[in-house]
Amino acid sequence: MTISPSAAETAAVPSKVGVLGGGRMGAGIAHAFLVSGAAVTVVERDAAAAAAALDRVTATLAKAIEKAAVTENLDSLLSRFAVSTDAVDFGGAGLVVEAVPEDFKLKQSALLNVERNIASDAWIATNTSSLSVTELAATLGRPERLCGLHFFNPVPASTLVEVVLGPQSAPELADAATSWVRGLGKTPIVVNDAPGFASSRLGVAIALEAMRMLEGGVASAQDIDAAMELGYRHASGPLRTTDIVGLDVRLGIAEYLHETLGERFAPPRILRDMVARGELGRKSGKGFYEYS
Ligand SMILES: CC(=O)CC(=O)SCCNC(=O)CCNC(=O)[C@H](O)C(C)(C)COP(=O)(O)OP(=O)(O)OC[C@H]1O[C@@H](n2cnc3c(N)ncnc32)[C@H](O)[C@@H]1OP(=O)(O)O
Numbered sequence: 001m002t003i004s005p006s007a008a009e010t011a012a013v014p015s016k017v018g019v020l021g022g023g024r025m026g027a028g029i030a031h032a033f034l035v036s037g038a039a040v041t042v043v044e045r046d047a048a049a050a051a052a053a054l055d056r057v058t059a060t061l062a063k064a065i066e067k068a069a070v071t072e073n074l075d076s077l078l079s080r081f082a083v084s085t086d087a088v089d090f091g092g093a094g095l096v097v098e099a100v101p102e103d104f105k106l107k108q109s110a111l112l113n114v115e116r117n118i119a120s121d122a123w124i125a126t127n128t129s130s131l132s133v134t135e136l137a138a139t140l141g142r143p144e145r146l147c148g149l150h151f152f153n154p155v156p157a158s159t160l161v162e163v164v165l166g167p168q169s170a171p172e173l174a175d176a177a178t179s180w181v182r183g184l185g186k187t188p189i190v191v192n193d194a195p196g197f198a199s200s201r202l203g204v205a206i207a208l209e210a211m212r213m214l215e216g217g218v219a220s221a222q223d224i225d226a227a228m229e230l231g232y233r234h235a236s237g238p239l240r241t242t243d244i245v246g247l248d249v250r251l252g253i254a255e256y257l258h259e260t261l262g263e264r265f266a267p268p269r270i271l272r273d274m275v276a277r278g279e280l281g282r283k284s285g286k287g288f289y290e291y292s
């Protein structure tokens with residue numbers, strides 16, 4: 001079935017947006033749509049998680065205002081923002097972005113929950129880093145309404161969004177999704193559905209190799225990162241970036257790429273051991289570096 005977005009939705013961001021999962025990425029995605037003028041509702045699992053999502057979004061909005069990256073005042077931004085524990089509050093949204101953890105079964109049930117609670121002309125996007133958008137879409141009653149909108153971390157400071165289209169995606173989704181991304185002041189790239197898309201496949205390959213180099217004693221974490229930061233002018237080296245992403249998130253993506261693309265994505269022992277010890281990067285206070 002073909003879905004026709006309204007003219008307003010193809011021109012800029014939808015006026016009302018839902019986000020499922022208000023963790024690191026969900027909060028960032030909510031931030032991006034709020035500062036672009038949309039009303040945003042984040043749905044979380046329980047009241048405590050919803051309150052944490054509110055705190056996260058409030059903190060990054062305050063930081064953006066402090067940095068003069070946003071001119072609208074905090075009260076005005078927050079007047080368009082709501083958190084909830086019930087997907088029924090996605091009613092009226094033109095777009096819902098799913099940002100729950102990188103687990104296929106969890107995402108399947110999350111997307112079904114979204115579909116049950118949205119209007120018939122609303123679009124759904126998944127922020128998956130690597131999973132097949134086509135296979136996720138197959139869960140839905142109307143698979144044509146799903147695309148990938150892959151945001152980057154930290155969302156406020158990142159200018160790229162990868163738009164992932166599967167063969168099932170409605171033809172008008174390409175234009176609609178790239179237009180939303182431009183409406184956010186970010187740059188879209190359009191990628192055909194393939195494991196890890198264009199970004200995670202490369203990003204994870206470099207990160208896993210950096211971990212193997214650290215494991216093999218080639219150089220320290222600082223020097224491996226400096227090689228890429230100073231030599232290749234990456235904004236942050238592969239190990240520092242892994243700390244930002246979360247080692248658990250990286251491991252989940254690597255396991256999926258290992259399964260789908262082969263041995264070169266096998267997660268190194270050091271990554272498994274660090275995740276098992278709870279060394280998840282910045283969010284746990286320790287990863288390849290320590291954070292206070
Ligand atoms: C896993 C996936 O599927 C995909 C991915 O995202 S892979 C990861 C991609 N990201 C990267 O590669 C990160 C590259 N690194 C960078 O961009 C920079 O090093 C960095 C932005 C992380 C830090 O830059 P910096 O100059 O050292 O710090 P600074 O700009 O002061 O930002 C520090 C903080 O301000 C926040 N910030 C930056 N600009 C902001 C803005 N305009 N509004 C609100 N907050 C902002 C950042 O989110 C960060 O917050 P946290 O401490 O909560 O993480």
Ligand SMILES: NC(=O)C1=CN([C@@H]2O[C@H](COP(=O)(O)OP(=O)(O)OC[C@H]3O[C@@H](n4cnc5c(N)ncnc54)[C@H](OP(=O)(O)O)[C@@H]3O)[C@@H](O)[C@H]2O)C=CC1
Pocket residue numbers: 020021022023024025026043044045049099100101102103106110127128129130150151152153244245246249
């Ligand atoms: N971290 C990164 O750098 C990036 C991650 N991504 C992708 O974004 C997605 C989210 O990652 P990230 O933000 O890091 O993960 P987080 O763990 O920070 O956030 C996920 C959030 O979803 C919540 N959640 C879990 N199940 C449900 C549910 N059924 N309904 C509503 N909320 C739920 C979690 O709550 P609770 O904690 O209570 O379980 C948590 O708050 C993943 O697919 C990841 O691959 C994409 C780009 C970058």
